[in-house]
Amino acid sequence: MNETKKHYLAEEPLGKLLLKFSVPCVLSMLVSALYNIVDQIFIGQGVGYLGNAATNVVYPYTVAALALALLAGDGCAALLSLSLGRGEKESAHRCVGSGMMLCAAVGLVLMALGLAFQEEILTLFGVTESCHGYAAEYMTVITLGIPFYVFASGMNSVIRADGSPGYSMFATVLGAVLNLILDPVAIFALGMGVWGAAAATIIGQAASCAATLFYFRRPKSFSLQRASFRPSGLLCRRIGQLGISSFITQIAIVAVMAVANNMIVLCGPRSVYGADIPLSVVGIVMKVFGIVIAFSVGIAVGGQPIVGFNYGARNFERVRGTYSRILWANLAVGSLAMLLFEACPQALVSLFGNESQLYNEFACLCFRVFLGGILLCCIQKASSIFLQSIGKPVKAAVLSLSRDVVFLLPGVVLLARLFGVEGMLWAAPAADALSALLTLLLVGGELKKMRGNRAGVISTVCG
Template identity: 50%
Template structure:
């Protein structure tokens, strides 16, 4: 969250709520969508240049990237929260230590991730559902992607702290440049140099290196403190504080990895016993999850845009503005979720065809995936904003419960149930989890709103 100046503070209390939320939400939405598009751009070019098996291979490597991102947000979001807290206390020495220690920790984590991934690539891919058909291309793609992990982890973590330092546009430019480089080089390496999935991976890490260089360039230019070498000396207490503040972001990302690993394995097993085979369900589901990630990125961006407005006014006991900010965020998120619903239900083929021209069984299963798995996606708008609202009013445990209910608590058991329904049964886990998570979120929000009304009276 940006450090609020006196003007910002009065704006939080007086400026129209919709305009305020838009000011905070738009850079955040752009950053999150760019992040989601990174993977989708690869999928599109691989779909056209290599075919759906190439996309299947990248899907089993994708959870490795998510684990790297989870570590990056653990340290980066933790460092950003620590920076904001210590800045509020006026403790500039701790601000410097927090950023410096986070930078050292993410560098160590990035190198460790690179080494572990390269050494254990084969068993890791097995864990994430690689079949014998997909393994050769997955290894080819995975080894190159591993080289880029330290770069993407460091730039992601630094960008979170750069946003907290009051430079959200700089952080956004850092990510946009990387995404543009990836998009430019993908077709060159895949179509002109005929490098297949390896070409896509090289384009990805080139983009990641550019983002890394841009974010490193900011280090000596922090506005809130003067960065020097003493900041890099590790302090146990500072490191633990940073990690504890980033843990909820970490859990959310790790939940995605667990779900992807489980679904990949279930789809491969059930798919093998169906007309579709193992590879078609694996690939189609990967694409559906990544397209869905774009919708979720916009929803999370809107919710995060509302967070400082809700948090500030809640702290000031300005409860009617808290309620108004919540309503504006819900309305905006629901509009996005309903538009996505219409696309997924009534034009799924137009989305599927972006990722290459396949036919027959592949298209049939991909359309089923969109229509069944994302059937209740309009409920995601409410649930996403509800989780961030609970975080903003200082209820982190309730917020984590709402977030994890959809990702793990409901989705995993339901996905494991439908043995009799086979591969299509796995898809029904999506709407079932969405419905149950919505009911839980609604109950919590109704309770909190009643409390808010009493406090406002």
């Protein structure tokens, strides 16, 4: 048996391995999602729903930054796992160096664009006259922290792929804890409002970035050299191909938010809710949605080193076994979330401040309808990461695009125009159902290839 086959990813029990990688990964992604939720909660209590509407307008720009961070980071992590599984040490350290350079460049470019084109960006994402002042104030500060956010978010994926999920979690939690402590101090004690919330966020992001950078002094499975940072078009292209699914998953949220916000501004005044209430509520619901997807994608990304290594080593039985466990975990997460959203949405709404009866009515409707297909969405998101992990970027991209871009966006526009802001909420569960069918087709085909003529998705879940 060669050295590759003796690697712990090829030998240790799959359940134990998946727990080892997924739990820290889920916690890291959950903490990242909570950055925005924490701001929403404190701003809702200290400023009101117009403050939350303002953060909702800025939110898509931060998600766009995350999308580009994961394009480089998750792509680099997938290539690292595949390279280690094949025993390609040169490719391992070169891809990490390229990923680091890409994350640094992306962060600086996005900061410059955000500062230079702030007004155009706010208009693109549906700012209203009522919340414009808060939105401009919040975005000015948040944009300054974008380089820290991009580098930490992207390279944390590489730390996990290097076999250090615990450290990855520590780096992310460090920033979140600082944000959690500083938010109420800035908003309530110092009376700094949305400016203070944004400042607390970027201080936490800077701390996470410093901890992430420190890790690469002594990584486990590769050694960074000067040659690691030498530009390579081939490696950057491969990183982009493997990271495209993660990129699409996030950038689709940006597109959905932009379209939904603009449809709310257009159609909201014709409803009893107006525009500002739906603008605030949809932002909150999307961020709660992000927490559930943090669990879903975190489980799948946690399994990525196991899947990628064993696929590279052609140990397909372990690949199928890992996916089976990822799928079962997502079924549990999606079922619990769906039950929570359908049974007690008002409890979630009240976390973000005590508003009018009209506000609460629309918020409960939004949770129940817009997130009604969350179970199917969890399976689709995790399956897209699985396809990315086995080096199938085209199929991963198609699956990522299907839910949010192909099905959801047209549905939001059509239903909003036909039935107003209440009607557009039904676009999400319809998109979840259609993309679940595509998941069955694409992932089932790959599993069938791996096991010959014997099975598909159903037998893998049962196995």
